[in-house]
Amino acid sequence: VTYGALSVEAGTTVDKEERVVHLGDRTITSLSFPNAKDEVTAAKYERAVKSVLNPTRPLTVNLDRVIANAERYEQQNNVEGISVEPPPIFFSSEPxxxxxxxxxxxxxxxxxxxxxxxxxxxxxxxxxxxxxxxxxxxxxxxxxxxxxxxxxxxxxxxxxxxxxxxxxxxxxxxxxxxxxxxxxxxxxxxxxxxxxxLILTDGKPEVGPIPGTRILYLANSESDVFMVD
Incomplete structure (x- = not known):
């Protein structure tokens, strides 16, 4: 399992009656794989992601969720002296x-x-x-x-x-x-x-389901890592 992070830009159209936000064509502005062993491997991962992402496929997100996230982001930025920049995250499946x-x-x-x-x-x-x-x-x-x-x-x-x-x-x-x-x-x-x-796993990463949800968790690690199925 390889983990990465990407940022995208897209035009939006808000449908207040349906309470959704329609995302237009999307452009990837950044794509990173912190655990890639070298630049060649990272470039291979980037090509793989871009090959399966369809930037023109219709995509909608819940308006209330967008508003909540925007308010939380603004609230975080207003906390003086506290950085919201994510820390470097290292991963290893060995000691x-x-x-x-x-x-x-x-x-x-x-x-x-x-x-x-x-x-x-x-x-x-x-x-x-x-x-x-x-x-x-x-x-x-x-x-x-x-x-x-x-x-x-x-x-x-x-x-x-x-x-x-x-x-x-x-x-x-x-x-x-x-x-x-x-x-x-x-x-x-x-x-x-x-x-x-530092995220450590006991061998190859293994994920398990959280009953009653669509959330998966990293089962063989003491770190709190979750995925949405």
Whole structure:
């Protein structure tokens, strides 16, 4: 299953007696597939969607629903200081973690050490400037990468000696406890510099019906994901 989002523009005609809105010819203004592995795959998905969408097929929507959504949108926009921009959404059908930085990744030098630590995230991430390598502690597994935002992150059992010499304080308690590095399963790592969401499924996504409705839900995930049949 591949999820995407699209935006369209269309002329409208309102029938107040029937309480419906007739949509005219529709133009796709944006189409995105956040989980596509590369631009080639995303382009293939886009062609597939456009091949089955008929922009001239008559389409009507309930007028009251349109009014309610418009009022809700206006109400959201009027809430000062609250963004209505959707967060980045990452998906994985295998074990994964989401590392969130509060803004661009910021590293500060550790006292009496050659290493730097990530100052604006809750994760234990260290930078060894000698090799320009980042080290992430995920549970009890160490992962490393040369590109903190793009990865890839790979499990490693080879760590800089400086990590084992960090101060024996509460700040580095878990880091020191994970010495020496041991082989273990490496989760997929997603990194974002703004609030984001991670949807995990236990294997291939499976949907199930909600009795008495036309709504389907993602059955093998702890995330609240719904589809209208």
């Amino acid at each position: 994964a973690i989401l590392v969130i930085f509060v803004g661009p990744a910021k590293f500060e030098k550790i006292d009496d050490s050659s290493l730097f630590f990530a100052a604006n995230t809750n994760w234990d991430i260290l930078l060894d400037p000698a090799t320009s390598t980042y080290y992430l502690l995920a549970d009890k597994t160490w992962l490393s990468t040369k590109d903190i935002m793009k990865g890839p992150w790979t499990a490693t059992t080879t760590l800089p000696e400086a990590i084992s010499k960090l101060p024996a304080t509460d700040d580095w308690k878990e880091v020191l406890a994970a010495q020496p590095a041991k082989a273990g399963p490496a989760p997929k790592v997603f990194v974002s510099d703004r609030p984001a969401e």
